Amino acid sequence: MKKLLSLVLALVMMLGCASVFAEEAELTELYKSDFTAENFGGWFGNNCSIALGDEGALVISGRTAGWQTANIVCPLKANTEYKFSVAVYQDALDSANFKISAAQNDANWISTEPSAAVPKGEWTTIEGTLTTGDFTKFVLYVETDDDPEFNKIDFQIKDFTIYGPADGLAAAE
Numbered sequence: 001m002k003k004l005l006s007l008v009l010a011l012v013m014m015l016g017c018a019s020v021f022a023e024e025a026e027l028t029e030l031y032k033s034d035f036t037a038e039n040f041g042g043w044f045g046n047n048c049s050i051a052l053g054d055e056g057a058l059v060i061s062g063r064t065a066g067w068q069t070a071n072i073v074c075p076l077k078a079n080t081e082y083k084f085s086v087a088v089y090q091d092a093l094d095s096a097n098f099k100i101s102a103a104q105n106d107a108n109w110i111s112t113e114p115s116a117a118v119p120k121g122e123w124t125t126i127e128g129t130l131t132t133g134d135f136t137k138f139v140l141y142v143e144t145d146d147d148p149e150f151n152k153i154d155f156q157i158k159d160f161t162i163y164g165p166a167d168g169l170a171a172a173e
Helices: 002-025 038-042
Strands: 028-032 049-052 058-061 070-074 081-089 095-104 107-111 116-119 124-131 138-144 155-164
Touching: 038 070, 070 155, 081 095, 081 116, 081 138, 095 124, 107 124, 116 124, 138 155
Parallel strands: none
Antiparallel strands: 028 155, 049 058, 058 155, 070 138, 081 124, 081 155, 095 107, 095 116, 095 138
């Protein structure tokens, strides 16, 4: 009886994992940054300076607050879950906390939680999910925690990628 119960429990656990993998497989790459494109691929500095760095990275400098960083307006859909990934590099502090955020209709801010620690001198991939609200405009960005120690550091980003449902981008207006 114990063997049968163990087998049933193992099958239930495998089916649970299979559904998680099935959900993951349904995500489509909707966007990947290309900072070498004209106008940095649509990214712009929000109270900071941006420049092209090595290996197609975007350098963000001249910040005085955590939210001051490069932004991009992205045609996301309302009430939809997205997964985000970005490689971040900083060489100012032993470690600094970063997160991916969105301003919805120029307010209503949401961020991936928890923040991810990026060690000094290492490209570190941070990931997270966000579910958009019932809004029509979404501005995405990578920011530091709002901490006086983090607010002024320069950093770089590359490979900013958005995953979501295959129909996860809104039609251009």
